Amino acid sequence: MTRTTTPALQLPRTLSRPQFTDISRDALAAAAPELAAVPAEFIRHGLRAKSPQMQAGIAALAPSHLPPSIPRSHLPQALTVPLRAPPPGAPAPPSYPTHALAIAPPAKSSSGERDAPQAIFPVHAVVLAAHCAKIPRLPSPPRTHSASASVTLPVLPLALPSPQAYSILHAFMYTHRLDAALASLLPMPPAFLESLCSTSQTPASVVAAALNTPAVRHTLAAHLCASSGGNLSALMAHAGHVKELWQDMVALGMYDLALWDALDLAWEVVLGAMNLAAQ
Incomplete structure (x- = not known):
C-alpha cells in the first residue's frame, strides 16, 4: 500500500474497511432477549424511533454525580446516579441508560498511564449490542422502577485507541x-x-x-x-x-x-x- 510519510504521522492512502462481522447475538440477548432473533438492521431502525426517549434518559442523569472521567485505580463496579426531573416537553417516559462505559487507551507499562483517567459514557446496552459486533456481553443492570429517584449503572472498562x-x-x-x-x-x-x-x-x-x-x-x-x-x-x-x-x-x-x-x-x-x- 502506498503511504505518505511525515515526521509526525504516517498516512495510508486509504483507510481499509475490515471484513464484515455480524453483531454478537450473545451480547444482544443479554441486552434485549426479545430481540435475539431479529435482524440487526431492523433493530437499529427501531432504535432510531426510540432515540429521543433514550437521549432524554441520559440527559436526566444528574451531572454532579456522573463525572466525565475517573482514574482507573478509583473505578467503581457501579455508579448510582440521581435522576433530574424531565424538562417540559421532554419525551415521556424517558428510557434510562443501563450501563456506564469507562473508556481509555490500552494501558502501557508506566504506572502513570496505568492509572490514566477513564472517560465515562452512560449507554444503553441494546444500542451498543446493535451497532458494535465486538462489544462484550454486558452484565445485567439492576432493575429500575419508573418511580425511582436514581439509577445504578454497572461500569464496564473498555480499552479503545x-x-x-x-x-x-x-x-x-x-x-x-x-x-x-x-x-x-x-x-x-x-x-x-x-x-x-x-x-x-x-x-x-x-x-x-x-x-x-x-x-x-x-x-x-x-x-x-x-x-x-x-x-x-x-x-x-x-x-x-x-x-x-x-x-x-x-x-x-x-x-x-x-x-x-x-x-x-x-x-x-x-x-x-x-x-x-x-x-
Whole structure:
C-alpha cells in the first residue's frame, strides 16, 4: 500500500474497511432477549424511533454525580446516579441508560498511564449490542422502577485507541446524524452540512455522491485548507482525528456503511487539503 510519510504521522492512502462481522447475538440477548432473533438492521431502525426517549434518559442523569472521567485505580463496579426531573416537553417516559462505559487507551507499562483517567459514557446496552459486533456481553443492570429517584449503572472498562473519537461514535449510535459526525471531525462548508439535512435526499446518498465526485471533494478540501490557513501541522492533526475514529470503528466492529462512507470522505478531504497546502 502506498503511504505518505511525515515526521509526525504516517498516512495510508486509504483507510481499509475490515471484513464484515455480524453483531454478537450473545451480547444482544443479554441486552434485549426479545430481540435475539431479529435482524440487526431492523433493530437499529427501531432504535432510531426510540432515540429521543433514550437521549432524554441520559440527559436526566444528574451531572454532579456522573463525572466525565475517573482514574482507573478509583473505578467503581457501579455508579448510582440521581435522576433530574424531565424538562417540559421532554419525551415521556424517558428510557434510562443501563450501563456506564469507562473508556481509555490500552494501558502501557508506566504506572502513570496505568492509572490514566477513564472517560465515562452512560449507554444503553441494546444500542451498543446493535451497532458494535465486538462489544462484550454486558452484565445485567439492576432493575429500575419508573418511580425511582436514581439509577445504578454497572461500569464496564473498555480499552479503545481514542476516547475522544468514541464520543463521535457514541453520538452517532443514538442520532445517526452524518452531518454531526463530519462536523466533529473537520471544518466543513455550512452549505454541505445543510445538504445532509435535506428532505430531498438521504444523508447517506449525499455523502456517497460527494465521495464519488472529484469536484465536490476538491471543494471540501479547499475549504479545509483555507480554514487551516494552509498549515500542514493543523492538517496533520485533522488527519490524526480521522485516523483515530477509524481505529475505534475497527476496534468496536462498527459496520454502518453510511458512516464508513463519511469516514472515507473525511480522509479524502484531509489528504486533498494537504496536497493543496503543499503546492
